[in-house]
Amino acid sequence: MxxxxxxxxxxxxxxxxxxxxxxxxxxxxxxxxxxxxxxxxxxxxxQLEPTVDPPVLRALQRRAAELIATAFGAGASSVASPRRRVFAGSERQVGDLAVAGGLTVADDPAAALGQVGARDLTGAVATDEGIEIDAxxxxxxxxxxxxxxxxxxxxxxxxxxxxxxxxxxxxxxxxxxxxxxxxxxxxxxxxxxxxxxxxxxxxxxQPLRHTAAVFALEAPIDPDIPMFVRDGVVIRPDGDGLLVGDAVGSPGIPGAVPPSPAVVQNLRRAASTLTDHSIGGLDRAWTAVRTRGRxxxxxxxxxxxxxxxxxxxxxxxxxxxxxxxxxxxxxxxxxxxxxxxxxxxxxxxxxxxxxxxxxxxxxxxxxxxxxxSPVRRVPTRPSADLGRTAPVH
CATH class of the missing domain: 3.50.50.60 (FAD/NAD(P)-binding domain)
Structure with missing residues (x-):
């Protein structure tokens, strides 16, 4: 051939x-x-977040959004829809992120999170530019x-x-x-x-494994509430349930593997600790590999x-x-x-x-x-922090 x-x-x-x-x-x-x-x-x-990544990625994200809008025309809303995103952490963390992404630190972190029901917040930064994509x-x-x-x-x-x-x-x-x-x-x-x-x-x-799980909720929540990122965990609505994902990942090797029960349990614990929602049974969970340049x-x-x-x-x-x-x-x-x-x-x-x-x-x-370019000089990769675009599966 x-x-x-x-x-x-x-x-x-x-x-x-x-x-x-x-x-x-x-x-x-x-x-x-x-x-x-x-x-x-x-x-x-x-989730597409064109505000907190490096300038090169922000440029690519914005161009991708334009191409999606052009390709789907009037039907683009079925592929990409707005979703607000809120990062929570210490005052220093959210301050650094606000500077890096040109965002505004919320005066009232709890109000910034709407109905997400977050607990014990010391600081939050929000952006309205998030776009959720149906992969x-x-x-x-x-x-x-x-x-x-x-x-x-x-x-x-x-x-x-x-x-x-x-x-x-x-x-x-x-x-x-x-x-x-x-x-x-x-x-x-x-x-x-x-x-x-x-x-x-x-x-x-660098292949990194990320696990996500969807849990049932004992009480319904607004499906349009913001995505919430805190302590290396991403939380957002998923249908009638709550999706909880590992935002940092762990080193792994290529290949499909079932999610670890211990990791899923940690995600459940995080959802219970970081929010006021009553977490029900596990609906589904999976693990995917993200591969990054150095x-x-x-x-x-x-x-x-x-x-x-x-x-x-x-x-x-x-x-x-x-x-x-x-x-x-x-x-x-x-x-x-x-x-x-x-x-x-x-x-x-x-x-x-x-x-x-x-x-x-x-x-x-x-x-x-x-x-x-593959021939660029690559420095040692900085460790992940609050400002990394968090994966949501």
């Missing part, structure tokens, strides 16, 4: 890129699992678009061999032998292992040594929130390498968001790609 671009991984990252590329060049997606997005995106975070609907959309414009998806095709041949790559995936000009490593938690198979230097990506930013771009090997990994807990924007940038970069002019795709990100300089509203995709 021959193709211009081979994408490894059928999460929302790979699907959105295929949808952007396939109108202009041939695309094949290989997926180790029998179904697309089985491991990651279906359990991905639902399942979004990934189904990109899968349908990718197939409609000619992309091919090959399931049960674990990559077992990869070799540079001439100006391209020869890939063994499942029972297929595939030749491609560009290989895109969008394998999520498996991105570094894929690099090892291809004899490409790894990026030192500095907390994604890794996007052609490898510095291995020609034709394109990284698209490390999006962390914000994968759903930035995938459309990263697909736009990655597609423009790949098509340019293939000699296909797509300058109209290199737009939409404010220069002031990306780098803090230049004329507002002008394209600055080069600045974004430089910040995310």
């Amino acid at each position: 021959d193709t211009d671009v081979l994408i490894i991984g059928s999460g929302i990252t790979g699907l959105s890129l295929a949808a952007a590329l396939a109108p202009h060049t041939s695309v094949v997606i290989v997926e180790a699992d029998p179904a697309v997005a089985y491991q990651q995106s279906a359990r991905a975070a639902r 399942g609907v979004l990934q189904d959309h990109y899968r349908a678009v990718a197939l409609d414009v000619g992309a091919e998806i090959v399931p049960v095709a674990d990559v077992h061999t990869a070799a540079r041949v001439g100006d391209g790559w020869a890939i063994g995936a499942g029972q297929d032998a595939i030749n491609a000009r560009t290989v895109v490593n969008a394998a999520g938690a498996w991105a570094d292992p894929i690099a090892v198979v291809a004899a490409v230097e790894i990026q030192g990506l 500095d907390g930013l994604p890794v996007v771009g052609y490898d510095g040594e291995a020609g034709g090997f394109f990284w698209l990994a490390g999006q962390g807990d914000g994968v759903v929130h930035i995938a459309p924007a990263l697909a736009e940038l990655a597609a423009a970069s790949i098509l340019a390498r293939h000699g296909i002019d797509r300058t109209d795709a290199r737009h939409g990100i404010d220069r002031t968001d990306a780098a803090g300089t230049g004329e507002h509203g002008q394209p600055d995709t080069d600045a974004i790609l430089a910040a995310l």
Whole structure:
């Protein structure tokens, strides 16, 4: 099988890129699992928060929101809907977060939380810019678009061999032998292992396991109350229940594993301790892996040594929130390498968001790609704190 671009991984990252590329060049997606997005995106975070992450991620989040609105038109509210977000902690913690995100510290923390029923607050900071995304609907959309414009998806095709041949790559995936000009490593938690198979230097990506649980409530709550983040725990309504999630995560290895009963019990205890709600029985619980770059930013771009090997990994807990924007940038970069002019795709990100300089509203995709490049110098990643965008599964 021959193709211009081979994408490894059928999460929302790979699907959105295929949808952007396939109108202009041939695309094949290989997926180790029998179904697309089985491991990651279906359990991905639902909350888009464009105010507390680094400027590069804020720019990508805002652009992604624009692309979602354009793609769904009048139906966009079924995919993305507003939800207020409140961070609680010590006065110093919320003060630091307010400065970093340009937010306002609440004079009355309890009032800022509405009906969330939080206990023993010393400080809170709130933002009205949060957007909750239905990850399942979004990934189904990109899968349908990718197939409609000619992309091919090959399931049960674990990559077992990869070799540079001439100006391209020869890939063994499942029972297929595939030749491609560009290989895109969008394998999520498996991105570094894929690099090892291809004899490409790894990026030192950090897989982190996050567990979430939905508990029944003895009394109903307003489904529109804010998301509440405190002490490494995220709490928000989920249907008639209460979702409680681990916002920090713990080091793990790729793969689907059942949630630990001890972790689920800790989440129940946190919900009972941090809120006044009467927590009922467990409805469901799950664990998902978020993979981050060493500095907390994604890794996007052609490898510095291995020609034709394109990284698209490390999006962390914000994968759903930035995938459309990263697909736009990655597609423009790949098509340019293939000699296909797509300058109209290199737009939409404010220069002031990306780098803090230049004329507002002008394209600055080069600045974004430089910040995310696999060859960038990566400092030691700071430890997670209150200001990290919290994953909600």
